[in-house]
Amino acid sequence: MKKIHNLFDKLYKIESLKKFKPVIQAADFFLFGTEETTTSAPHISDNMDIKRYMIMVVIALLPSTFASIYYYGWRAVAIILVSYIVGGIVEVTFAVIRGHDVEEGFLVTGLIFPLVLPPTIPLWIVGVGIFFGTFFGKEVFGGTGKNTFNPALVGRIFITIAFPVFMSANWYEPFTSGLGGFLHYAPDVVTSATPLASIKAGVELPYSYIDLFLGKAPGSMGETFRLGIIIGGLFLIATKIVNWRIPVAYLGSVFVLSSLGNIVMPETIASPGLQLLSGGLLFGAFFMATDPVSSPFTKIGKWIYGICLGLFTILIRSFSGYTEGVMFSIILMNGFTPLIDSIILQIKYKPIKKRSEAVLNER
Amino acid sequence: MKVNYKKFSTGGYEFKDFKGNPINKVIDMEIPQTLTIPLKQGFGGEVSVIVKPGEYVKAGQIIGIDKNAISSPVHSSINGIVEEIKTIKHLNKEVNAVVIKSDGTKEWQPLEGHSREWNKLSTEQIQKLLYMSGVTSLDKSGIPTIFKSSVISPEQVENVIVYGIGTEPFNISLSVLLQDERKSQFVTGLKILKKVMSNAKFYLAVNKKNSKLIQELNNLLFDVDWIELYALPPKYPLELDEVLIPTILGKKYPYGYLAANIGVIALSMQTVTQVYDAVVQGKPLIERTVALGGTGWKENVHMKVRVGTSIEDITSLYLKEHESYRLILNSMLTNKSLTSKSLPMDRTSSVLIALKENKEREVFSWLRAGKNKDSYSNAFLCSLMKVSNKSCDTNIHGEYRSCISCGFCEDVCPVDIIPHLIQKYVKKNMLDEEVIDYGIFNCIGCNLCSYVCTSKIDVAKDIREGQEKLTKDECGRDTIVEPYFDLIGLKEFKNL
Numbered sequence: 065m066k067k068i069h070n071l072f073d074k075l076y077k078i079e080s081l082k083k084f085k086p087v088i089q090a091a092d093f094f095l096f097g098t099e100e101t102t103t104s105a106p107h108i109s110d111n112m113d114i115k116r117y118m119i120m121v122v123i124a125l126l127p128s129t130f131a132s133i134y135y136y137g138w139r140a141v142a143i144i145l146v147s148y149i150v151g152g153i154v155e156v157t158f159a160v161i162r163g164h165d166v167e168e169g170f171l172v173t174g175l176i177f178p179l180v181l182p183p184t185i186p187l188w189i190v191g192v193g194i195f196f197g198t199f200f201g202k203e204v205f206g207g208t209g210k211n212t213f214n215p216a217l218v219g220r221i222f223i224t225i226a227f228p229v230f231m232s233a234n235w236y237e238p239f240t241s242g243l244g245g246f247l248h249y250a251p252d253v254v255t256s257a258t259p260l261a262s263i264k265a266g267v268e269l270p271y272s273y274i275d276l277f278l279g280k281a282p283g284s285m286g287e288t289f290r291l292g293i294i295i296g297g298l299f300l301i302a303t304k305i306v307n308w309r310i311p312v313a314y315l316g317s318v319f320v321l322s323s324l325g326n327i328v329m330p331e332t333i334a335s336p337g338l339q340l341l342s343g344g345l346l347f348g349a350f351f352m353a354t355d356p357v358s359s360p361f362t363k364i365g366k367w368i369y370g371i372c373l374g375l376f377t378i379l380i381r382s383f384s385g386y387t388e389g390v391m392f393s394i395i396l397m398n399g400f401t402p403l404i405d406s407i408i409l410q411i412k413y414k415p416i417k418k419r420s421e422a423v424l425n426e427r
Numbered sequence: 428m429k430v431n432y433k434k435f436s437t438g439g440y441e442f443k444d445f446k447g448n449p450i451n452k453v454i455d456m457e458i459p460q461t462l463t464i465p466l467k468q469g470f471g472g473e474v475s476v477i478v479k480p481g482e483y484v485k486a487g488q489i490i491g492i493d494k495n496a497i498s499s500p501v502h503s504s505i506n507g508i509v510e511e512i513k514t515i516k517h518l519n520k521e522v523n524a525v526v527i528k529s530d531g532t533k534e535w536q537p538l539e540g541h542s543r544e545w546n547k548l549s550t551e552q553i554q555k556l557l558y559m560s561g562v563t564s565l566d567k568s569g570i571p572t573i574f575k576s577s578v579i580s581p582e583q584v585e586n587v588i589v590y591g592i593g594t595e596p597f598n599i600s601l602s603v604l605l606q607d608e609r610k611s612q613f614v615t616g617l618k619i620l621k622k623v624m625s626n627a628k629f630y631l632a633v634n635k636k637n638s639k640l641i642q643e644l645n646n647l648l649f650d651v652d653w654i655e656l657y658a659l660p661p662k663y664p665l666e667l668d669e670v671l672i673p674t675i676l677g678k679k680y681p682y683g684y685l686a687a688n689i690g691v692i693a694l695s696m697q698t699v700t701q702v703y704d705a706v707v708q709g710k711p712l713i714e715r716t717v718a719l720g721g722t723g724w725k726e727n728v729h730m731k732v733r734v735g736t737s738i739e740d741i742t743s744l745y746l747k748e749h750e751s752y753r754l755i756l757n758s759m760l761t762n763k764s765l766t767s768k769s770l771p772m773d774r775t776s777s778v779l780i781a782l783k784e785n786k787e788r789e790v791f792s793w794l795r796a797g798k799n800k801d802s803y804s805n806a807f808l809c810s811l812m813k814v815s816n817k818s819c820d821t822n823i824h825g826e827y828r829s830c831i832s833c834g835f836c837e838d839v840c841p842v843d844i845i846p847h848l849i850q851k852y853v854k855k856n857m858l859d860e861e862v863i864d865y866g867i868f869n870c871i872g873c874n875l876c877s878y879v880c881t882s883k884i885d886v887a888k889d890i891r892e893g894q895e896k897l898t899k900d901e902c903g904r905d906t907i908v909e910p911y912f913d914l915i916g917l918k919e920f921k922n923l
């Protein structure tokens with residue numbers, strides 16, 4: 065440890081590496097933590113920091129990550145690696161250019177992005193997607209904390225539009241027996257239909273609810289092992305990393321709206337059980353809609369946001385040409401986030417000055 | 428007496444199980460050789476000195492008094508000779524202080540007119556005793572008397588709240604403060620105060636987990652109908668007037684003003700015991716019980732120290748050597764650190780904290796289970812453990828980052844504003860009516876938002892800066908508070 069320590073000290077001093085200080089510093093702090101102390105009251109500081117915050121999300125994503133390897137082989141790891149490497153390079157490049165710190169947000173973005181991709185995706189598209197997502201979804205807005213849209217989603221939507229063939233035509237049948245994908249690089253049985261597509265086409269589903277719950281039906285890599293997603297999501301809520309309001313509002317409104325819709329239009333609107341257990345709804349509700357930066361910060365705003373998400377998801381799934389509506393709904397609502405917040409703020413905080421003049425006049 | 432259990436749900440945070448909590452042991456400190464007694468202590472202005480260098484003074488003798496300005500007298504707390512009168516920087520203000528060299532004796536001179544049969548004393552006599560003892564200068568608004576000890580008169584007090592909740596990471600122990608016969612003396616203290624502020628309704632605010640104390644107080648006060656007990660959760664910052672008063676009385680607080688301005692006086696339990704001491708035993712305010720909190724002390728005892736004892740006299744006895752510690756008086760969350768060990772303990776001191784200066788880097792700190800890491804979030808193991816031994820030090824435990832709107836600051840804010848929103852307005856220098864509407868002036872500076880911030884942003888400091896700038900531009904608090912409240916004693920408050 066001491067040796068590595070000294071190495072960093074040397075690196076800081078090399079003149080030609082001055083420009084790369086953010087990178088060296090990121091590695092340094094990653095290993096050793098900080099020596100910074102408080103300067104005034106409060107003299108103590110919570111142990112929570114961004115690294116811990118992000119790592120908790122990564123931990124919550126681990127069940128889905130392992131499931132993606134189990135169901136789709138080691139290729140899943142290759143996809144995740146490409147995403148981390150390309151995403152990391154973009155983040156680091158911008159840190160160097162702007163001369164600010166490397167922000168840990170990419171640890172989460174770099175993992176969420178591959179998990180929402182179809183397992184058949186060519187690796188180069190993964191690279192393109194994460195590049196586009198971090199670049200246009202985050203960096204052009206000024207980096208972590210300033211982005212309007214969820215960067216992983218921006219990347220995902222971009223490649224959906226740019227490379228539609230790769231994104232929705234082919235799906236793998238997951239491995240479901242024995243050690244599954246842990247013994248394979250990639251599955252070879254290709255199927256054309258995900259459960260959502262079957263529902264849309266009005267075909268009888270070959271999967272039971274249990275299959276859907278455990279991930280035995282085809283779908284995006286990390287979206288199918290729903291048991292793990294729920295566990296991960298509840299873990300995040302229990303640790304207070306994720307606010308419970310958005311998932312509850314989102315899933316709740318999907319449930320209520322599809323129950324009602326299913327009664328009125330059973331042909332077009334699938335039943336609530338299927339809605340909740342298919343596509344990327346659970347994953348989106350727990351891991352993407354809850355991104356604190358791109359969702360409303362006001363409490364009532366969170367409810368509105370979640371309810372609208374549910375509404376749009378059902379609408380897109382049932383009435384549009386697309387089979388899945390989760391991602392489009394989230395991106396759409398990301399765009400409305402500032403508006404929702406400002407309306408809530410205006411309602412909650414009435415102008416004080418004007419009121420006080422009124423009070424004075426009364427006296 | 429009625430006992431109410433009340434929740435406190437708008438924000439706040441319970442600091443608990445920290446290493447270095449004061450234990451139930453009291454030590455009488457020896458009389459130090461010299462004392463430095465500041466002429467401004469507690470509520471009110473600086474008093475004028477009435478002794479000269481070379482003069483012999485007795486413990487309990489008044490050495491500074493100013494009958495015309497809002498203040499309470501200051502006493503010598505030892506027998507000895509006045510050495511000099513000098514200016515010191517005490518609690519970030521330049522004040523004059525009297526240096527006294529002790530002759531080594533312990534005796535003190537009792538107040539004139541005190542009586543075991545306090546009930547037979549007239550209200551004026553009691554008020555005189557309180558004033559002459561200096562007890563009237565304690566806590567945020569002082570205790571009103573016919574003398575100029577607070578900004579309002581005793582008849583104007585509608586509510587008196589006496590608190591002993593213990594909401595800071597380190598608190599003075601109530602079992603020490605109200606040991607044995609002290610409990611009934613405390614109750615007598617309450618009755619004395621009631622005699623002075625006869626129009627007031629009294630409230631006791633106690634930690635709801637301290638059921639033993641609640642029971643005992645209930646036994647002592649069962650036939651008293653002018654007092655109510657509130658059992659509250661020990662959440663910081665419930666002991667601040669700005670939060671305590673709305674929680675108990677359901678009244679709006681004029682942020683930035685005194686509780687006295689709305690007819691409320693909030694007192695700590697130690698104050699009430701000292702009221703008893705003054706009136707019944709004739710003891711002037713020359714001694715305080717001070718708890719030693721934090722891991723820097725060899726033993727976390729309580730000490731009875733004479734007012735004016737220098738911090739060094741305590742640290743030389745109890746502070747651990749070989750490591751560096753930051754010394755803070757009373758509150759780690761709101762008070763500045765003590766810059767010099769030669770500064771004196773004054774009559775408002777109740778906890779002296781030695782917090783470890785921690786510049787050490789922790790390898791893979793973000794990956795640790797965190798058995799003793801305190802956090803508002805539940806991301807560390809210790810939030811699962813019933814009893815833990817949380818450590819605290821000055822390290823910030825993370826790196827400065829940009830705000831990710833995690834919302835922790837909003838969740839803990841006790842006055843229901845959105846700290847990160849206001850902080851962003853201040854940072855962008857958008858200081859206009861809008862941030863005032865968002866409640867920038869509601870911020871009471873409890874610093875909890877800075878404590879919890881994931882991105883290590885000093886949110887509270889930025890908000891404070893915004894308040895100062897607005898005040899400079901004549902858009903200060905007064906413009907939004909004064910029209911809404913019928914404030915009493917406002918003129919006196921402004922002259923302070």
Ligand code: SF4
Pocket residue numbers: 829830831832833834835836837846847876879880881882883884886
């Ligand atoms: S706690 Fe810090 S990071 Fe979180 S919302 Fe508040 S200011 Fe932003």
Ligand code: SF4
Pocket residue numbers: 836839840841842844846869870871872873874875876877886887890
């Ligand atoms: S310092 Fe101000 S803004 Fe921060 S938590 Fe306390 S009252 Fe709220």
